[in-house]
Amino acid sequence: MNAAAKSSSGDLLRIENLGISFAIVGGPVHAVRNASFRVLPGKVTALVGESGSGKSVISQAVMGILPNTARVRGSILFDDPLTGKSTDILQLPRDGEDIRALRGSRIGKIFQEPMTSLSPLHTIGNQIDEALKIHSDLDAAEVKARTLEMLGLVGFPNPARAYGMYSFELSGGLRQRAMIAMALLCRPALLIADEPTTALDVTIQAQILHLLRDLQSRLNMAMLLITHDLGVVANVADEVVVIYHGEIMEAGTVEDIFRRPQHPYLKGLMAAVPHFDMKPGERLKALRDVPVKVGTLLDSPKAKATAAVAQPRSDVLLSARDLVKSYTTRGSGWFGKGRDRPVKAVDDVGFDIRRGECLGLVGESGCGKTTISKILMRAVRPDSGSVVFNGADGPIDLLAAEGEALRAVRTKIQMVFQDPVSSLSPRMTVQNIISEPLEIHDRGDAQSRLQKVTALLKAIGLDERALNRYPHSFSGGQRQRIGIARALALGPELLICDEPVSALDVSVQAQILNLLKDLQSELGLTYLFISHNLAVVDYMADRIAVMCAGRIVELAPCETLMERPVHPYTRSLLAAVPFPDLDRPLDFDTLHAAGASDQNAWAPQFRNDGDGDALTPTDLGGGHLVLARRSVDKRELV
Incomplete structure (x- = not known):
């Protein structure tokens, strides 16, 4: 852990002895205690821990958006590769020009909940291009062109149409893509992704992870990924930092963390994740077991x-x-007519x-x-x-x-x-x-x-x-x-x-x-x-x-x-579940870009083509039913 935290001219972000507390009635709450770790240029560092462990508070400190009640000590050094200048973010005035020049431009952030992070009163285009208007001298036409280009880059099928839509008109996956476009529009050196896939389906999650990994590589951007999902970490991260109650428990390369875990807390987290290789009757090992006492219950x-x-x-x-x-x-006509x-x-x-x-x-x-x-x-x-x-x-x-x-x-x-x-x-x-x-x-x-x-x-x-x-x-x-x-x-x-x-x-x-x-x-x-x-x-x-x-x-x-x-849809759902295992990575190439429910990617016997050959439940034996064309021999499906 200490080796990963040492100051080095090769580090993009260095957090050293960071302590964050909040003043409340009854005494201060220490959210982060002497945390030290690094983020390397062009690499993904995952910050892993349970809710309340201090992950999001650290990300707020890096962005300079901690509330006024926070008391901070230590240093957060950001070495901007564009200017070659090293800046201690904690020493900058809270809302001065220097921190505003970094925030959104050189350091971008994707928030956890895209619905509450996007304004329902402004179009997607208005919200995304605002960052470029603030941080560049481009005219309106160039700003819109760059925004449309970024919407296409993050996977919107029709960027021009999406530009004029509102957040409530988009699915959860597309809203998260809009948040990613907003964070990346100014081509930041560091992207902070705070639980970017927690609220998404596994298939959409896999698409977003693939997108983030692809953009991070294409733009040579570093990423601080905040998550509690070890399956996501195994598929995306280069280095991992494990945090518990504000203290760093373990840090190292993704190989070290998954193949040679040392700290009991990390081992406990790994044992708590359900996976497909569990034996019948095997229980998950919760970090803190809940005793069940039902002897006094009546009317069961x-x-x-x-x-x-x-x-x-x-x-x-x-x-x-x-x-x-x-x-x-x-209807979509004037006034819904x-x-x-x-x-x-x-x-x-x-x-x-x-x-x-x-x-x-x-x-x-x-x-x-x-x-x-x-x-x-x-x-x-x-x-x-x-x-x-x-x-x-x-x-x-x-x-x-x-x-x-x-x-x-x-x-x-x-x-x-x-x-x-x-x-x-x-x-x-x-x-x-x-x-x-x-x-x-x-x-x-x-x-x-x-x-x-x-x-x-x-x-x-x-x-x-x-x-x-x-x-x-x-x-x-x-x-x-x-x-x-x-x-x-x-x-x-x-x-x-x-x-x-x-x-x-x-x-x-x-x-x-x-x-x-x-x-x-x-x-x-x-x-x-x-x-x-x-x-x-x-x-x-x-x-x-x-x-x-x-x-x-x-x-x-x-x-x-x-x-x-x-069924191909079932297979897609299974293929999209991220394993906390380095030997079983997600096969991003097999995940269809339009999603698991796109019937165009299915074999003909499972598609409803409207030709009169209805889809009906076909019994494959042993209680196994699959929806297929009525004319298909079930032996073709087994």
Whole structure:
């Protein structure tokens, strides 16, 4: 570590003995402690650690955008190859000309969340070319030409059209490309990428990583990549710096870090990442395990099932058939008066969820996964189709249920949401949040509800001291556990988990996944687990349904799908998952530029060409179904 941090004339950026603290009531918070590392010209240095470890604070110090409450010591030396001048960024006036000349021009930054980083009131072109207007003397025509050139360079299919669009009109991947174009427009010597792919699908993530690596090489630019994803690090980085609670734990080349890890924290991070080589029954090794204590919980599905064992019942808990849901998009004419266009979010979808299993539902954003979850929760009505729920009290037509029947079925199906921040009310204590379902459904009195809430907290690994605290005082993983406790309050039989770990660090992700597995085993729960990460679903699920453009294109037992995927879309999803393994790099050449869902890249037997030969589920045996042309012999697919 010390060798990597030593001052050298060959370093583009040298951070030496950096300390950052924030003054708050009760004493200062030390966010960064004596951190030292380097970034070499034309190389990628990855800064790796959990949320709260100080990664983003360091990037803010480099950009000179720390808040006024920050107290900083040490030095950040930037050797600009354009001028040959070495500058200590910490010695520059906070908002003086010198720091503004560096920021955006010689040092660019890509922020984590492109939707909140882009203005909804200005076009993409206006926002991107602003940097060039500030840092150059080019006229308006030259600025626009350079902006269009950069939009093409980062992969916009139609730069001229994108120039006049607004951020909310773009997909997540295109918004991130716009952020990259904005950061690179002035050809900086250093690019800081702060979690640039965290919110993206694995296929879009792979495209963005390929783009960043390609541009970094083409422009001979250095990059400080901030991430918690070791798979991303293994595929992009040249050097790696591991940080924990503001202190550098380990630093070195990517070869040293992955092949010869030394620090226990780094080894723990690596063991917490789900991967396709895990053996059946093998558990993720979370850095901090969550004890599961479900002995005090009542009304569990397992208890209900034991009580109802004498009743003959189906092995299928929920059966969905022929589900269709369309939305109408407003026309593009003046004031939206163009022709309205229906878009099928869910198109003829059918599946079964067996009692006690975890069915994984995977696909890219916009494929219809969440719409299906909303249909099952009765938050959205489908245009057509049927859903039958075979609960402990007998079969229920889920879509026809009204009044008391609907109220009763809502207790049997509960949901764990994607974002643990926005799904919990900031104005309610933990006790109020978890007891709210019990109050709505008139379960017990105040005393029994308190006992139930306390038991639920113990079950998810929190103690009674959390009862009167508010969500903002908990970490992301703890908030998600509170969301799980709320979902379990009514003793549901089916739990729908909609991307429950996509917003979490790998170490916290391992905690939540292990907790969900333990709860399933102890309580006899059935899961519909929705995700875009096949490695996570592989760890959780018994069977996996792969969804693309509103249809299930492949459905198979977990082992079958991982070892013998048939549909090209499934293969693309698998190929796009980055491994934390130097011997298994992403094959960027095989990743299609237009995305995994581009049917033009698929074999003819999987394409819907509108010639009357419909796509139908073809049974390949052993519960393996794939969507293919009706006329295709299944032996051609195996």
